[in-house]
Amino acid sequence: MKHKKGQIGVSAEDIFPLIKKFLYTDQEIFLRELVANAVDATTKLKALASKGEFNGELGDLTIDVILDEKAKTITIKDRGIGMTEEEVLKYLNQVAFSSAKDFLEKYSGENLIGHFGLGFYSAFMVADKVEVRTKSYKEDAKAVKWECDGTPEYTLDDIDKEDRGTEIILHIGEEGKDYLNKARIQELLDKYCKFLPVLIRFGKKKIYKTEGEGDDAKQIEEEVDNIINNPHPIWKKAPKDLKDEDYKSFYHEMFPGTLNDPVFWIHLKMDYPFNLTGILYFPKITSNFDVQKSKIHLYSNQVFVTDDVRAIVPEFLMLLHGVIDSPDIPLNVSRSQLQNDHRVRKITSYITKKVADKLNDIFKKDRKKFESKWDDISTFVKYGMMTDDKFFEKAKKFNLFKNEEGKYFTFDEYIKKIEA
Numbered sequence: 052m053k054h055k056k057g058q059i060g061v062s063a064e065d066i067f068p069l070i071k072k073f074l075y076t077d078q079e080i081f082l083r084e085l086v087a088n089a090v091d092a093t094t095k096l097k098a099l100a101s102k103g104e105f106n107g108e109l110g111d112l113t114i115d116v117i118l119d120e121k122a123k124t125i126t127i128k129d130r131g132i133g134m135t136e137e138e139v140l141k142y143l144n145q146v147a148f149s150s151a152k153d154f155l156e157k158y159s160g161e162n163l164i165g166h167f168g169l170g171f172y173s174a175f176m177v178a179d180k181v182e183v184r185t186k187s188y189k190e191d192a193k194a195v196k197w198e199c200d201g202t203p204e205y206t207l208d209d210i211d212k213e214d215r216g217t218e219i220i221l222h223i224g225e226e227g228k229d230y231l232n233k234a235r236i237q238e239l240l241d242k243y244c245k246f247l248p249v250l251i252r253f254g255k256k257k258i259y260k261t262e263g264e265g266d267d268a269k270q271i272e273e274e275v276d277n278i279i280n281n282p283h284p285i286w287k288k289a290p291k292d293l294k295d296e297d298y299k300s301f302y303h304e305m306f307p308g309t310l311n312d313p314v315f316w317i318h319l320k321m322d323y324p325f326n327l328t329g330i331l332y333f334p335k336i337t338s339n340f341d342v343q344k345s346k347i348h349l350y351s352n353q354v355f356v357t358d359d360v361r362a363i364v365p366e367f368l369m370l371l372h373g374v375i376d377s378p379d380i381p382l383n384v385s386r387s388q389l390q391n392d393h394r395v396r397k398i399t400s401y402i403t404k405k406v407a408d409k410l411n412d413i414f415k416k417d418r419k420k421f422e423s424k425w426d427d428i429s430t431f432v433k434y435g436m437m438t439d440d441k442f443f444e445k446a447k448k449f450n451l452f453k454n455e456e457g458k459y460f461t462f463d464e465y466i467k468k469i470e471a
Contacts, residue, residue, distance in 0.1 A: 055207040059144050059199065066148075067201050069155050070175045071226060078227065081173040082116075082236070083243035085127045085219055086251065087354055088171060089114045092131025092217060093249045096188055099132070105188055107215075113250040116240060116279075120231050123223045125177075130216035133187040136195045139207065143183065143197055147171040174219065175201050177227025182220040186212045240279045246353045251279040284353065286330045286374050290318045302332050306346065306372055311335040314427040317409045319375065321401060325394055329375040331368070331406070335427055350376040363395055365403050367435035367442070375402075400441070407445035414449035422459045425451050 093112050099105040110130065117126040134142060151172035174181045179201055186194035194212035199205040223231055230236060237253060244251050256277040259270045285293055285301045299312050313332035321327040331347070347364055349356045353376060361369065363380065379394055410432065414421045432450055435442040451459040460468065 057140075057144070057205055057207070058203050059148055059205055066152055066155065066172075067175060067203075070151070070169075070172055071201075078176050079230075079239050080169070080243075081176045081221075081227075082125075082127075082230075082239045083354065084170055084173040086114065086116065086240075086244050086247065089127050089129035089131065089217070089219075090247050090249045092129050092133070094131075096130075096132045099188070107188065113252050113276075113278075116236065116251065116253045118231070118233055118236050118254070120233075123228075123231055125221045125223060125230065125236070126218055128216065128218045130214060131188075133192070133215045133217055134185045134195075135187045135189060135192050136207065138187065139183065139185060139195055139197050143171065144205065171219075174221050177223055177230055178221035179224035180222040182222070183217065184210060184212055184220070185217040186215050188215045237277075237279075243355045245280050245355065246282070246284045246350065247280050248282045248353055250282055253277045253279055284374070286318070286328050286376060287353075290320070293318075298330065298332075301330070302372070305348075305374065309334070309372075313372070314424050315409075315413070316373070317405055319402065319405055325377065325379040325398060325401075327375065327377040327379065327398060327401070329373060329377075331371045331373040331375075331402070333428055333431065334370075334372050336430060346370075346372040348374050349380070350374060351380065351382060352376070352378050356380075356382060363398060363402075365399060365435070365439055365442070367431060367438050368402065368406060370431060370434075403435075403439060403442050404445075406435075407442055411445060411449050421449070422451065425453075425459065 093114065096105060097109070097112070100109055112130055115126070115128040117128065118124075119126070147170050150170055154169050169176075181199055181201075183197040184194065185197075186192060192215075194210050196208045196210045197205060198208075221227075230239075233254075240251065240253055254277050255274045258273050258275055260273060261268055262271050263269055281304070285297055298316050298318075302313050302316070303309060312335070314335050316330055316332045319327060319329040319331065334346075346358070347360050347369070348358050349360050349363065360375065363375065364371075377398065380398065381392055381394070410421075410428070413424075429451070432446055436446050436450060437443075447462060449461065451461060452465055453459050
């Protein structure tokens, strides 16, 4: 093959303008979608290697995001499975295009919580031209370049490319010029990609080390890879393998502006009837406690979805901090549809039960410890008892009252004391 031209699809002429206009205020999802695709390509290669279907050298699988402000390009580069010429034609011209078309026809104009599914064609939200340079992991595969300038036509050429994998080069247009900014790209990667399961690198960064001691101490500047993500967040690990310091360290990683350690935490892990993992932290309430209701982050397979979890987390627990990760929460639905989803209602009930059971467990096993933390958690407990009947039934066993002498009693204990 030397040079090939073609039409993407009969309706492409109508789709590209829609992509440009679609979710104009949510343009930033293009980076999440493209990096997630790169992660998928990488994890697929690792899976093939683990099954013995790929015997080559895996090498460095780090995904690179490259910003070239002068050339006005953003590149997402992986060393995953790559694509053959046939796969490029099938995936880019048929599968990915059809998915984007279906997505736009079904969801355009709706207030969805995730906006997941636009996939590869989200690139055209910010780019006037997109190049895909790719080489399959398959033996003797030739590298090819697919190119499209936002019209129904594409070109396909043979190219020289030594390493396997895919590079997607976005030639940023006027609509996306705000993304030709290092701080903006860093912000988006931190937001959406902070815990993706494959390392993501965004250029270099400077760190400073102290060498020597006392009067001889001096700071040394060093340039290192700017790794965006922690691919092994602790919510994916077994609680038995974690120490208190691991939980506290992760808390401060998630919420770097928080000075105090959390009062305690609950590690969520459920495999049936739905898949859910996560950690919820009870923050220490101080006199100037900033009551924010966007401190619980929802992820789907380690990809950030939203910090508006009102449809999933009971109202009284919105004061907590933490992470919930579930591939079973429907993403392309409105918030009202989400609240009525039977899976989501089960998840909400599960979270309420886990919080109540954890509090009751601490109360039974270590009453002294529970009482020492009561001033910090009483706000959550009392709010929950007022707003959630199921929580009330469980919490009345450990809800405490303090007398003038500073001693604590449950309601039943207090009644017995009066009657005695």
